[in-house]
Amino acid sequence: MSIKGMAYIAGAFEHPTRKAPDKSVAVIHAECARGALADAGLSFKDVDGYFCAGDAPGGVLSMVDYLGLNVRHIDGTDTGGSSYIAHVSHAAQAIAAGKCNVALITMGGRPRSEGRSGVKQKLVGANVPDTPFELPYGPTAVNEYAMAAMRHMHEYGTTSEQLAWIKVAASQHAQYNPNAMLRDVVTVQDVLESPMIADPLHRLDCCVVSDGGGALVVVSPEIAKILKRPLVRVMGVGESPKGLMGGKVDLTYSGAVWSGAAAYEEAGITPQDIKYASIYDSFTITVLMQLEDLGFCKKGEGGKFVADGNLISGVGKLPVNTDGGGLNNNHPASRGGMIKVLEAVRQLRGEAQPQVQVGNCDLALVHGTGGGLASRHGSATLILERV
């Protein structure tokens, strides 16, 4: 069974905060849920399916109880920052199978207020089989992605200047987003002159650490058609975990090669059909590798593809992350996938900031890489169409 056309995104909400020392994480989730339901024209009482990931305090059970939901379908899938993209897929599957009709997905967190960052050692639980052979070496978010960047540079001649263009594009978009955490336009030179964090990634190759969150409401076609929002239809999805493969480590590609292919096939489209793409941007290298893996350019040619403003709306071939992305706008709870879906929905509805709105934006791709690119990550691809 395919989920193509079996579900619609009816509600979308990005919390405007980027720093929330006075809110608990549960309150952020609740505010996001309220915002997305109001956007859809629905209420908490309409929700019969609930989805959340590892950022949700206490998980599905605590959140359902806290919010007072009366649901018949729950899903706590956690693949790091890509979880919410996978949740849209799972919600569509659940709706297609008749398990729910109104699926609420929430995420939120406050790493900025809690002093967390990507240069600190990752937190992991006990009994994880891989950690005894990794934690002593000090893996962090940034040095893992840096190792992928280093290898990409070695194999394909990718340069720091090329990576910097990804940040330049994000900053060009963010200047028009009043809620973006960083709104100053930067140049390639600014990126190269920012402090080196973990070779070869500079500070401006890294996403922001922001508080906040977002929520989505995914509904059945019957419900979507009686609501008053533009129709954003789920067309194809793909999910792929990738790890260290027993030691056959290859850091030059991500799970996007599989999740992207599956999503294109289900939607019946090709990369050339995509008008707008939300591409996970924990770091600049994440974007570059995903663009290659998703078929927007050939493997090894990502550097050339992103250079000269090609990701800037109205300038280049493929507008990417027109909200400013995780690099400039928002990366709440250190998990960027929710915001990626939200900007794609805004683009498809014609509700993006006017300066970055893509003309006749009827087909969008969302892709996330959750977890560690140089250890284990979950790739998720979602293709959405405005009907």
Added chain:
Amino acid sequence: MATLYQSRKMTMPETHPEHLEFWQAAAEGKLLIKQCDSCGEYHYYPREHCPYCMSNKTTWKEAKGTGSIYTYSVMRKGVPYAIAFVTLDEGPRMMTNIVDCDLDAVHIDQIVKVVFKQSGDHDNPGSFIPCFTPVNGD
């Protein structure tokens, strides 16, 4: 300019029952890896379950302890350290640290050999951890 290696407090690994031999060998300066009895493939990190053919019959083998750097990154915040993946001569690539050298001179394809650094600290010492250092002349 050089960035000389400095000792760093390494997180003590949990010892899982199936890895006792690995950590005992590490304390004696030996790097053990697993080979599958069924398909013959080496893998890393070591498991009882072969991740290639799914057999549950795997055997410890002492690795030569030499290899080359597949990729690396030097952390520039705090005490600098070089995280890396090293391709062992037996085939598997393992996460590690490059130590006892100028971190600014670390490079891909550099030939390295295993050395062991103790995790934890003086008051609470932990297992010895396989790290790698450049072979003289590379």
